[in-house]
Amino acid sequence: MTLGPDDTGPIRIGETAEWTATVVGAHRLREDLAVVRLIGEFVPFAPGQSVEVRTPQHPNMVRRLYPALPPSLDGKLEFHIRTVPGGWCSGSLVSDTRTGDEWRISAPAGWLAVDEAATEVVMLADSVGLAPMRALLLDLSRRETPPRTHLFVGGRYPRDLYADDMLHLMANELPWLTVLPVVLDEDNPDWTDHWYEACRVDIGFEPEELLPGTLAEIVTRFAPLDHQHIVVCGNAAAVHSAVERLVATGTAPEAIRYEGF
Template sequence: MTLGPDETGALALGPQTEWTATVVGAHRLREDTTVVRLIGEFVPFAAGQSVEVRTPQHPSMVRRMYSALPPSLDGKLEFHVRTVPGGWCSGSIVSDTRVGDEWRISAPAGWLAVDPDATDVVMIADAVGLAPMRSLLLDIGRRPEPPRTHLFVGARYPRDLYAADMLYLLTGEMPWLTVVPVVQDEYDPDWPDQWYESCRVDLGFHPEETFAGTIADIPSRFGPLTHHHVVVCGRIAAVQATVEHLVATGTPVEAIRHEGF
């Protein structure tokens, strides 16, 4: 059943610990990246948290993923999935997810969040670590006065910025948001990506709006972030290097929330 608010306005969760959602869209954006949209039962997680997911392709395996949407009573969820090298489960989700698949969702967890009293926020996302950042952006966008927010999105190549068009549109809707793409290599590789070519649009950021380097370089370029609330998410090695540089350049440890996968 779908859970709703009780008479006090609080969510009456009861004993339920697993929820069902059905795939309504699986959009392959890159050779290694798919955005999966689902609708189902309300899942009581907080914006920025991850959940455990079971898919019909591998019902006995559990993957932890971040929703790119904040929780909503209509049960909408969105996950950004990228193939992990050697990871046959993630590869199967990217290539084989179909409309109508039933996913089982459970165990919300994590502490990525933006403090209610934050006035300046820096979000640093590596790869599909963008998903919880988008959820947080949509969530804080509901506040009467959203904090000034800078979102740095890291990728190896320009075409790895799989959500550049979405982020560009968000900056038009959220005047308090600034997005800075970060790429290690200025030019895309020679080998083609058919999925990139098939969904390519002339909408996004200009090369001069892109920062050359890795997300770990951001603290030395823009730090110390002494008056900011900082949120970091992405691959474990990238997150660890970024947090180390943040602390080394003077960002207070207590101002940083981070998670790696």
């Protein structure tokens, strides 16, 4: 591993550039979810791409995460991290990340993007698949004429919609954006999530706004989506189900960009 001549350039491991960023906030929103914000070197990724991350808790383990902000010249980064059942690395990132931790970022990759020519966009975000969608939405807001965009955001329970306050504010500020919350169960489970209770706010989705069902079921109510540009991200099973249903109801496969994790 070598540094640039002034010890400020990107670290390189072989031919792979690696950038450093420092955690400035680790906000636990749910028992199984945290939002981590960092500031560091500029990372040249495209909105919607994922990056590889190394953390001090697991320096020899690489985790691929989606930035929730577009590339920032002042080095701001944000990641939404959810515990994977049985995944001790993701669980540690959610529970053990601390302010001052130094992360190493590398290998931007992925093809989630919105075509420049798109005039209408449909986004499907399952769980923390919302992160790249937020980066794409913020990037779209910079366009002179952003495309009309419908964002379907899904979770099992209402409290799984962890960013409902942020989405509520974005929809109010961006006249071209419509957010549709989708839940499999309309009532939260009877066990208490103390993190959810601690960060509850007064703005967000009202119960009557929630659409019951899966993302695949709900989005195909609007079929055929035969002229929209489609972007899908989230749990692999949910993503594949949605893509299969979209294609089966008339969406051209080449109009869909999707990634599952």
